[in-house]
Amino acid sequence: MKTLVWVEHDGSAVKDATLAAVTAASKLGEVHLLVAGEGVDGVAKAASEIAGVGKVHVADNAAFAHNLPENVAPLVADLMGSHDAFVAPATTTGKNIAPRVAALLDVMQISEILSVEGPKTFTRPIYAGNAIATVESSDAKLVLTVRGTAFDKAAASGGSGTVEAVSAGGDAGISSFVGAEIAKSERPELTSAKIIVSGGRALGSSEKYQEVIVPLADKLGAALGASRAAVDAGYVPNDYQVGQTGKIVAPEVYFAIGISGAIQHLAGMKDSKTIVAINKDEDAPIFQVADLGLVADLFSAVPELTAKI
Amino acid sequence: MKILVPVKRVLDYNVKPRVKADGTGVDLANVKMSMNPFDEIGVEEAIRLKEKGVATEIVAVSIGPAKAQETLRTALAMGADRAILVQTDDAVEPLAVAKILKAIADAEQPGLVILGKQAIDDDNNQTGQMLAALTGWAQGTFASAVNVEGDSVSVTREVDGGLETVKLKLPAIVTTDLRLNEPRYASLPNIMKAKSKPLDTKSPADYGVDTAPRVKTVKVSEPPVRSAGVKVADVDELVAKLKAMGVHS
Numbered sequence: 001m002k003t004l005v006w007v008e009h010d011g012s013a014v015k016d017a018t019l020a021a022v023t024a025a026s027k028l029g030e031v032h033l034l035v036a037g038e039g040v041d042g043v044a045k046a047a048s049e050i051a052g053v054g055k056v057h058v059a060d061n062a063a064f065a066h067n068l069p070e071n072v073a074p075l076v077a078d079l080m081g082s083h084d085a086f087v088a089p090a091t092t093t094g095k096n097i098a099p100r101v102a103a104l105l106d107v108m109q110i111s112e113i114l115s116v117e118g119p120k121t122f123t124r125p126i127y128a129g130n131a132i133a134t135v136e137s138s139d140a141k142l143v144l145t146v147r148g149t150a151f152d153k154a155a156a157s158g159g160s161g162t163v164e165a166v167s168a169g170g171d172a173g174i175s176s177f178v179g180a181e182i183a184k185s186e187r188p189e190l191t192s193a194k195i196i197v198s199g200g201r202a203l204g205s206s207e208k209y210q211e212v213i214v215p216l217a218d219k220l221g222a223a224l225g226a227s228r229a230a231v232d233a234g235y236v237p238n239d240y241q242v243g244q245t246g247k248i249v250a251p252e253v254y255f256a257i258g259i260s261g262a263i264q265h266l267a268g269m270k271d272s273k274t275i276v277a278i279n280k281d282e283d284a285p286i287f288q289v290a291d292l293g294l295v296a297d298l299f300s301a302v303p304e305l306t307a308k309i
Numbered sequence: 310m311k312i313l314v315p316v317k318r319v320l321d322y323n324v325k326p327r328v329k330a331d332g333t334g335v336d337l338a339n340v341k342m343s344m345n346p347f348d349e350i351g352v353e354e355a356i357r358l359k360e361k362g363v364a365t366e367i368v369a370v371s372i373g374p375a376k377a378q379e380t381l382r383t384a385l386a387m388g389a390d391r392a393i394l395v396q397t398d399d400a401v402e403p404l405a406v407a408k409i410l411k412a413i414a415d416a417e418q419p420g421l422v423i424l425g426k427q428a429i430d431d432d433n434n435q436t437g438q439m440l441a442a443l444t445g446w447a448q449g450t451f452a453s454a455v456n457v458e459g460d461s462v463s464v465t466r467e468v469d470g471g472l473e474t475v476k477l478k479l480p481a482i483v484t485t486d487l488r489l490n491e492p493r494y495a496s497l498p499n500i501m502k503a504k505s506k507p508l509d510t511k512s513p514a515d516y517g518v519d520t521a522p523r524v525k526t527v528k529v530s531e532p533p534v535r536s537a538g539v540k541v542a543d544v545d546e547l548v549a550k551l552k553a554m555g556v557h558s
Contacts, residue, residue, distance in 0.1 A: 092451060092468040093469070103440075103441075138523050176475065178463060245487055282540075288537050
């Protein structure tokens with residue numbers, strides 16, 4: 001089987017989510033990549049060095065600069081003439097593009113796969129991860145999105161793919177990119193961080209989040225996260241949200257501070273290797289999944305932890 | 310401008326899903342069912358556009374069993390003008406749903422279709438994007454703000470790193486994210502009034518769509534259970550345990 005993996009990048013570097021998608025695709029067969037964007041020579045070179053990749057298709061065109069699905073999906077559908085599976089990371093970009101590709105190919109997509117069980121059989125979460133479905137496609141081609149935390153990352157070096165320019169496609173003329181507010185941060189990204197420190201509604205305010213959560217994260221070199229309740233209350237921006245409707249994370253260590261542990265939140269972090277919970281309510285559901293639990297007032301316990309760790 | 314709002318009847322978001330013992334799916338017998346929360350946000354957004362004078366008519370559509378009528382009545386009570394039920398007892402996959410919606414869009418000629426970004430039962434996150442592909446319209450997915458400006462709509466999207474704004478030519482497809490709005494509750498007089506609003510019943514065959522599944526569910530199982538670990542007495546013990554794991558500054 002020949003797979004075509006969507007390379008998620010920021011214009012200069014390949015994002016980690018791509019590497020997990022490569023691992024998933026390699027379980028199906030040959031791995032070919034698609035790098036779409038404008039001025040993406042550097043990304044294409046980096047992509048060709050990912051272990052185990054074959055051809056790297058590069059579509060360099062201003063119309064692909066912002067991943068507009070109206071422009072990109074026809075390009076992918078065109079390339080799928082010579083591939084058997086389109087594999088995209090389940091990022092907001094992948095989720096935006098893949099179903100549009102699937103419908104153009106008249107294929108029923110399989111979303112957020114957790115494992116590859118056979119050439120057309122996969123597992124995927126349903127009901128916010130409260131159940132796992134094993135599903136089998138009967139379509140001639142496959143369109144898949146891959147949950148990044150469920151697959152190991154392919155090595156970013158050691159490969160020797162061949163770069164090939166694609167001239168197909170262009171601007172469909174129905175959509176345009178206006179602007180973005182992307183948070184710039186020295187911190188590791190939430191979805192690839194080794195340690196995450198998350199705060200919940202118990203913090204009570206944006207100021208307290210800054211005062212209590214941020215110093216611990218600084219000290220540990222951790223990414224910052226939050227529960228939906230904290231995001232909805234306006235303590236932090238929406239891209240901090242960990243949970244079924246936010247980001248799905250699986251770091252080595254996840255600190256849940258002042259987070260009760262709603263199903264919604266657990267669905268986003270329960271695959272973390274070690275979960276540390278600090279909450280003053282000893283009956284909080286978070287303690288049912290925590291490896292290390294501390295029943296304490298976070299406003300005194302967390303600064304003490306920050307000082308002593 | 311007419312707005313089409315597809316709504317799905319799903320297990321209520323407050324009910325904990327239980328996997329059936331025979332592994333065929335999640336038990337939906339005698340449990341509370343409600344409108345998919347993301348679809349509720351879609352209905353609310355359509356109503357706000359009508360209140361602003363941008364939209365003139367809101368048509369709610371549901372594809373599902375006879376009981377999906379209740380979901381449509383909820384949309385009508387919130388403020389939709391009329392409803393179409395495409396009745397079927399089969400589970401209909403997003404691709405087939407998108408094909409039915411494409412046929413309805415051809416007939417109704419809406420300026421906007423506002424859908425939930427995903428249904429909270431099968432979590433596919435596909436229908437809006439697929440409908441956009443089939444109609445050839447632009448798509449603004451995971452919307453946190455929607456502004457109609459003349460013959461285009463500007464959509465602010467919640468993306469992994471933050472927010473992104475795109476401008477789409479109308480007609481267009483929008484899928485809602487959580488922070489787009491807070492849906493209203495239907496008032497009692499509006500619930501009463503909704504009972505007399507028009508609701509058409511159709512079948513997938515009326516739209517010439519084959520709903521035979523492309524993906525077979527082999528089995529549904531419980532997720533691996535994570536067991537509780539230990540409670541530590543104080544911060545010192547927590548620090549010691551973390552340091553033993555190699556976690557320190």
